[in-house]
Amino acid sequence: MMKLIGSSIEEQYRKELEEGARHLLEDGGDPRLIDLLRQKIGTVKSAYYLSGYKLSGYQTCSLLVNGSIVCYVEISDETVESYDKYSIFEYQKGLNKQGQIKLQVALELGAMKRTFPGK
Numbered sequence: 432m433m434k435l436i437g438s439s440i441e442e443q444y445r446k447e448l449e450e451g452a453r454h455l456l457e458d459g460g461d462p463r464l465i466d467l468l469r470q471k472i473g474t475v476k477s478a479y480y481l482s483g484y485k486l487s488g489y490q491t492c493s494l495l496v497n498g499s500i501v502c503y504v505e506i507s508d509e510t511v512e513s514y515d516k517y518s519i520f521e522y523q524k525g526l527n528k529q530g531q532i533k534l535q536v537a538l539e540l541g542a543m544k545r546t547f548p549g550k
Contacts, residue, residue: 435535444536451480452540464492464504467511472496479537481522482530493522495534498541 435441454460455478468475476497483492488508496502501522505513523534 435532435539440529441532441536444533445540448479448533448537448540452478455480461490461506463506463511467504467506467514468494468496468502471502471514471516472500477541479540481533481537495519495537495541498538 455465456475459465465475465478468478474497477495478497479495481493481495481501483490489506489512491503491505493501493503499519501517501519503513503515503517504511519534519538523531526534
């Protein structure tokens with residue numbers, strides 16, 4: 432694992448990750464996604480978007496959930512298309528440097544044991 436050094440890119444990722452988690456867990460961002468995570472994992476104390484994209488009627492995302500597992504989800508307007516869980520070790524294989532930094536920042540945030548109440 433790489434060590435964080437307090438760079439501006441780390442701070443940018445920290446803000447993005449915190450905003451995404453707040454949107455998802457506090458503001459009720461995507462209820463289907465939260466429901467799926469709770470169904471598959473149980474209690475969701477934290478969830479940080481690591482990657483993904485959104486198109487009209489379709490989205491994918493990789494999230495660090497509860498600071499210990501990475502979940503990959505594909506959701507269309509109609510249904511959950513795909514759901515997979517990965518260990519942090521599995522997920523980090525093949526990540527570029529930016530992805531490694533983002534993962535490390537997310538792990539640090541997850542370790543802070545922030546709790547976002549569900550709505």
